[in-house]
Amino acid sequence: MKILVIEDEVELSRSIVTYLKGEQYICEVAENFYTALKKIDSFEYDCILLDITLPDGDGLKILGELKADNKTDGVIIISARNSINDRITGLNLGADDYLAKPFHLSELSARIAAIIRRRRFTGQNKIVFNEISIDTVSREVTVHETIMELTKKEYQLLLYFIVNKGKVISKNAISQHLWGDDMNAQDNADIIYTHIKNLRKKLHEARSGDYLKAVYGMGYKFTDS
Amino acid sequence: MKLQTKYNRATITATIAVLLIASIIYYFFLRYALINQIDEALRVEEVEIYHLIQLHDTLPAESHFRDQRIEFKEVSIPEKRRFISKEVFNPLDNKMENGRQLIFPVHVKRQHYTSIVTKSQSEAEHLLLLILVITTVVILLLLAILFILNRLLLKKMWKPFHSTLSAMNEFNLSNPTPIVFEKSPIDEFNALNAAWTQTTQKINQDYESLKTFADNASHEMQTPVAVINAKLDLLIQDHQITEKSMHHVQAMYHAVDKLTKLNQSLLLITKIEHNQFKEKRTINIRAVLKERLSHLEELIHSKDLKVTTNFKESTVMMHHVLADILVNNLLVNAIRHNIHNGHMIIVTSPHSVKISNSGEGTGLDSTIIFNRFEKSNSSDGMGLGLAIVKQICDLYQFPIQYSFQNGLHSFEVLYR
Numbered sequence: 188m189k190i191l192v193i194e195d196e197v198e199l200s201r202s203i204v205t206y207l208k209g210e211q212y213i214c215e216v217a218e219n220f221y222t223a224l225k226k227i228d229s230f231e232y233d234c235i236l237l238d239i240t241l242p243d244g245d246g247l248k249i250l251g252e253l254k255a256d257n258k259t260d261g262v263i264i265i266s267a268r269n270s271i272n273d274r275i276t277g278l279n280l281g282a283d284d285y286l287a288k289p290f291h292l293s294e295l296s297a298r299i300a301a302i303i304r305r306r307r308f309t310g311q312n313k314i315v316f317n318e319i320s321i322d323t324v325s326r327e328v329t330v331h332e333t334i335m336e337l338t339k340k341e342y343q344l345l346l347y348f349i350v351n352k353g354k355v356i357s358k359n360a361i362s363q364h365l366w367g368d369d370m371n372a373q374d375n376a377d378i379i380y381t382h383i384k385n386l387r388k389k390l391h392e393a394r395s396g397d398y399l400k401a402v403y404g405m406g407y408k409f410t411d412s
Numbered sequence: 413m414k415l416q417t418k419y420n421r422a423t424i425t426a427t428i429a430v431l432l433i434a435s436i437i438y439y440f441f442l443r444y445a446l447i448n449q450i451d452e453a454l455r456v457e458e459v460e461i462y463h464l465i466q467l468h469d470t471l472p473a474e475s476h477f478r479d480q481r482i483e484f485k486e487v488s489i490p491e492k493r494r495f496i497s498k499e500v501f502n503p504l505d506n507k508m509e510n511g512r513q514l515i516f517p518v519h520v521k522r523q524h525y526t527s528i529v530t531k532s533q534s535e536a537e538h539l540l541l542l543i544l545v546i547t548t549v550v551i552l553l554l555l556a557i558l559f560i561l562n563r564l565l566l567k568k569m570w571k572p573f574h575s576t577l578s579a580m581n582e583f584n585l586s587n588p589t590p591i592v593f594e595k596s597p598i599d600e601f602n603a604l605n606a607a608w609t610q611t612t613q614k615i616n617q618d619y620e621s622l623k624t625f626a627d628n629a630s631h632e633m634q635t636p637v638a639v640i641n642a643k644l645d646l647l648i649q650d651h652q653i654t655e656k657s658m659h660h661v662q663a664m665y666h667a668v669d670k671l672t673k674l675n676q677s678l679l680l681i682t683k684i685e686h687n688q689f690k691e692k693r694t695i696n697i698r699a700v701l702k703e704r705l706s707h708l709e710e711l712i713h714s715k716d717l718k719v720t721t722n723f724k725e726s727t728v729m730m731h732h733v734l735a736d737i738l739v740n741n742l743l744v745n746a747i748r749h750n751i752h753n754g755h756m757i758i759v760t761s762p763h764s765v766k767i768s769n770s771g772e773g774t775g776l777d778s779t780i781i782f783n784r785f786e787k788s789n790s791s792d793g794m795g796l797g798l799a800i801v802k803q804i805c806d807l808y809q810f811p812i813q814y815s816f817q818n819g820l821h822s823f824e825v826l827y828r
Contacts, residue, residue: 196635198639199642402658
């Protein structure tokens with residue numbers, strides 16, 4: 188799957204590329220408006236990460252360009268501006284999602300996966316990890332063909348882990364994914380722990396493998412290795 | 413004291429003093445002149461009497477006219493010649509009146525006489541009185557005119573000053589409409605207005621550039637923070653990282669998280685200051701409270717807080733995002749500063765919302781509690797939550813009150 192990262196901050200785009208590389212994505216980088224325009228003109232991408240504040244042009248114009256060419260690339264705006272108005276402008280211009288800086292790479296990865304899922308043909312909404320299967324449309328999780336009873340938060344958590352499988356996810360990233368910006372990770376530490384404990388218990392009861400590993404008390408990793 | 417009053421007081425006191433002293437001197441001069449005139453007439457009479465005696469060698473007939481009487485008295489020793497003022501009887505008016513007498517000795521046929529010539533002073537006194545009355549009237553008239561003139565003139569002259577003053581009073585940094593001063597015919601006021609115009613322009617410019625700076629700084633900070641965040645996300649993927657290093661990374665995550673929240677809060681404050689939340693709609697506070705409470709449910713649960721609610725219909729006109737933030741910050745505040753197994757009481761009325769919580773310690777200082785970066789030692793927050801609440805309340809001119817009673821910290825927002 189091809190991803191285009193349009194971002195003028197080299198270190199940020201490099202980090203994104205490094206993180207996504209392990210997940211069967213092919214990443215290309217455009218550091219400025221001009222290169223970005225050339226790339227979207229010549230290639231098709233499954234997802235485009237677009238920083239709208241570029242030094243040599245308004246990133247929103249790239250959205251217009253895509254629309255004019257009838258391209259169906261999925262677009263996630265990554266912006267330093269986090270106001271409702273910017274969000275609405277971006278989404279109205281045809282972006283699929285809006286992610287304010289700073290963000291966690293795991294969050295970005297989950298958003299990319301969601302967009303790619305949405306853009307695929309119907310019947311392809313299943314995410315499978317060994318015996319665990321998640322239907323993202325009906326929001327059902329089955330283990331060994333048995334449906335699991337999960338709360339909303341547990342479902343979100345499991346999906347988040349599986350999309351970021353093999354990666355260590357910090358508690359901060361989990362907190363931001365589940366509750367957004369308006370809460371402190373420290374406030375949520377106990378709650379996260381409780382959710383993880385319950386999720387692990389339910390997976391265990393469904394006779395799923397023990398994939399959820401704590402990493403030095405700072406985060407979790409979902410892996411079968 | 414008003415400048416005008418002070419000025420009037422000084423000028424009028426001085427005028428009255430000068431006129432009073434001048435009047436007294438005037439009176440005595442006039443009186444002296446008039447008496448002198450009478451004395452002159454008496455002296456003429458004296459000469460005439462001497463003349464008659466010399467001519468006829470006999471005393472002239474006594475006379476008893478109204479304004480002039482001549483009398484002679486036989487004496488053994490001649491009296492000294494002198495003028496005296498004395499009350500004399502006026503047979504015509506049948507009353508006593510002031511008179512002037514010239515007493516002088518005459519010698520007729522070896523007999524000494526005292527000649528007394530009396531002239532009534534009443535004419536002169538009438539004249540004096542008349543002059544005094546006229547003078548007084550003129551003085552009073554002068555004072556009155558001076559006073560009124562001062563008043564009117566000063567009032568008119570100070571008018572531009574007062575309009576400048578009221579324009580300055582209406583000056584508001586967050587609502588930078590340029591101040592328009594009236595053109596005045598007085599140079600001093602024009603200079604004052606020019607100085608003020610320049611000052612306010614400078615203030616507005618400085619404030620504007622400060623706001624833009626804060627806004628830009630906050631935005632520019634997001635990208636480096638995003639880089640740090642991304643690098644930390646990559647760092648924890650490293651298999652070789654030790655547990656000790658992980659603790660450092662954890663601390664860095666918290667710091668970055670704080671920095672992000674701080675930045676977001678500052679941006680929000682700037683936006684409120686920029687008046688970027690103009691749109692208003694009717695907000696059902698009860699619904700907002702319920703929605704935020706369900707969002708915070710797990711947090712409340714993790715502290716085992718008992719939540720008591722008494723929700724009455726409560727609506728307010730404001731921006732929906734600000735309503736969310738207002739309610740959320742008050743709730744988070746009540747949860748974060750609560751004790752384990754504590755309680756929260758939320759009461760809404762048609763015109764207010766009150767959130768109370770149990771907590772450690774005694775009452776807080778309500779004068780500083782809403783200040784930016786003001787927080788208790790135990791607080792893990794940034795101390796901006798309540799500052800934002802206050803900012804939102806100020807924007808809509810909602811009074812917000814803090815009180816501490818029966819171990820409960822309460823925040824109440826009133827709206828119309």
